[in-house]
Amino acid sequence: MEGGPSRPRSVNPMEDIEHIEKPLKLIDENGIRLDGRKFDELRPVRIEAGVLKKADGSAYLEWGNNKVLAAVYGPREAHPRHLQNPTKALVQCRYNMAPFSVTDRKRPGPDRRSVEISKVISEAFAAVVFAEQFPRTSVDIFIEVLQADAGTRCAGLTAASVALADAGIPMRDLVTACASGKIGGRVVLDLNKDEDNFGDADCPMAIVPRTGEIVLLQMDGHLSLDEFDEAMNLSIGAARRIYEIQRDALRRRYAPSAEAALAAAAVEAQAPPPPMEAPPPPPPEDPDVMREVDDL
Numbered sequence: 001m002e003g004g005p006s007r008p009r010s011v012n013p014m015e016d017i018e019h020i021e022k023p024l025k026l027i028d029e030n031g032i033r034l035d036g037r038k039f040d041e042l043r044p045v046r047i048e049a050g051v052l053k054k055a056d057g058s059a060y061l062e063w064g065n066n067k068v069l070a071a072v073y074g075p076r077e078a079h080p081r082h083l084q085n086p087t088k089a090l091v092q093c094r095y096n097m098a099p100f101s102v103t104d105r106k107r108p109g110p111d112r113r114s115v116e117i118s119k120v121i122s123e124a125f126a127a128v129v130f131a132e133q134f135p136r137t138s139v140d141i142f143i144e145v146l147q148a149d150a151g152t153r154c155a156g157l158t159a160a161s162v163a164l165a166d167a168g169i170p171m172r173d174l175v176t177a178c179a180s181g182k183i184g185g186r187v188v189l190d191l192n193k194d195e196d197n198f199g200d201a202d203c204p205m206a207i208v209p210r211t212g213e214i215v216l217l218q219m220d221g222h223l224s225l226d227e228f229d230e231a232m233n234l235s236i237g238a239a240r241r242i243y244e245i246q247r248d249a250l251r252r253r254y255a256p257s258a259e260a261a262l263a264a265a266a267v268e269a270q271a272p273p274p275p276m277e278a279p280p281p282p283p284p285e286d287p288d289v290m291r292e293v294d295d296l
């Protein structure tokens with residue numbers, strides 16, 4: 001054997017996968033989370049309706065670091081034709097995550113996760129769209145996740161709901177989604193990516209705010225019955241706030257045209273009446289006739 005005692009191998013913190021991947025504490029003793037939010041605080045949500053010219057309806061949504069685009073076509077003739085339902089429209093959603101939406105490039109195209117999310121979102125909208133009014137047609141919803149930071153199915157569904165309204169699809173109400181879950185043993189609202197990765201549970205849901213009906217409910221992880229109740233209360237409260245943001249986006253989209261129509265009507269009402277038609281000019285006098293009259 002050569003040399004003295006072997007030196008302990010120095011550990012490069014960047015090699016310590018556990019250390020770099022797992023944030024130590026997702027929520028501190030004061031109830032403040034890693035991104036500074038309180039347990040019941042939602043990430044900022046911003047929605048814009050009617051952002052695409054070629055689609056029948058569209059919306060762009062930012063929810064924290066999530067960025068989502070939704071487009072709606074239809075009702076239009078369903079293809080392939082053997083899928084047509086003679087009694088109602090098909091409500092079909094395709095959820096897709098762009099390859100550049102996550103830190104490591106995501107393999108393009110559908111995978112099990114996107115097929116599952118597309119299915120649960122289609123079913124949520126099938127519960128509110130008046131599909132019986134459009135037999136043999138399809139209402140096609142496309143959700144493109146441009147940037148993902150957990151909660152993308154809720155963000156996508158919330159954006160798609162605004163896009164459906166923008167397309168003028170008759171619905172019982174908008175649908176609004178939000179997730180709650182558990183991190184560090186506490187129930188919290190709207191998990192971000194770190195919280196989703198290292199938390200204990202995530203429970204996305206979607207609601208029809210006007211009726212309180214739940215049209216999507218999923219759970220990843222474990223919650224006790226009390227924790228589940230608490231999570232649902234947080235999500236329902238947040239969904240009601242997001243509902244107002246959805247309605248506001250639609251108001252902003254249609255208010256300018258409604259205002260313009262009202263202004264045009266007001267201008268028309270105030271305008272002076274059009275001038276009366278002038279009487280026709282008298283026919284020119286015929287000098288010969290006048291002479292004849294004088295001769296009488």
Ligand code: ADP
Binds near residue numbers: 103104113193
């Ligand atoms: P949701 O986005 O609705 O919370 P998940 O819980 O399945 O759905 O995913 C949580 C997050 O994990 C996503 O928002 C995204 O940031 C990330 N993620 C999901 N799928 C992939 C993937 N294939 N590659 C990289 N990151 C992914």
